[in-house]
Amino acid sequence: MGQFATGITVITAGGELGHGMTANSFTSVSLEPPMVLCCVARTARMHQAILAAGGYGVSILGANQTGLARYFADKTRPAGPTQFDAVDWIPGRRTGAPLLMGALAWIECELEADYEGGDHSIFVGRVLDAHRGGGRDALMFFSGGFLQAGPPPAKSA
Numbered sequence: 001m002g003q004f005a006t007g008i009t010v011i012t013a014g015g016e017l018g019h020g021m022t023a024n025s026f027t028s029v030s031l032e033p034p035m036v037l038c039c040v041a042r043t044a045r046m047h048q049a050i051l052a053a054g055g056y057g058v059s060i061l062g063a064n065q066t067g068l069a070r071y072f073a074d075k076t077r078p079a080g081p082t083q084f085d086a087v088d089w090i091p092g093r094r095t096g097a098p099l100l101m102g103a104l105a106w107i108e109c110e111l112e113a114d115y116e117g118g119d120h121s122i123f124v125g126r127v128l129d130a131h132r133g134g135g136r137d138a139l140m141f142f143s144g145g146f147l148q149a150g151p152p153p154a155k156s157a
Helices: 045-053 066-073 080-086
Strands: 009-013 019-023 026-031 034-041 055-060 089-091 098-100 105-117 120-132 138-142 145-149
Touching: 009 034, 009 045, 009 066, 009 098, 019 034, 019 045, 019 066, 019 080, 034 045, 034 055, 034 105, 045 055, 045 105, 055 098, 055 120, 098 105
Parallel strands: none
Antiparallel strands: 009 019, 009 055, 026 034, 034 120, 055 105, 089 098, 105 120, 138 145
16 A cells, blocks of 8 residues: 555544544545545554544645654654643544644544544544635655655646
8 A cells, every 4th residue: 555645634633532643544535525534553553543533534635744744654752631731733523533733734524423443443534614824835745755745737838
């Protein structure tokens, strides 16, 4: 699967079990109603955090946010809500989930359903709120490393 290029997100949940996790297993499911999904290992702290919060936030990372991707992938960072003390964030208006400043976009979801998928759960979220940031270039993951991608050049008329 390392040969499949993906965008990078940080999935977050608020509340007492507040937690964040770098994830590239994220996708749109439906436009009407708007729904997205993320896949989380059942042994991960994030799994219980999403179930306890009843939803999650998604920060879609920009090209200059490799540090955030690495931080939320590091298992030695603090556990619980204190892990967010080291980063700039705001609470989501609808879920309270931490949303990371400087992201390309933010999405807040209410947990609609969860399905077993091998050793992971597939969390389907109904989008409650979504906003676009000011950045243009995306952070991507491919073949074991991070890279940057920008929008295609404008077509000339």
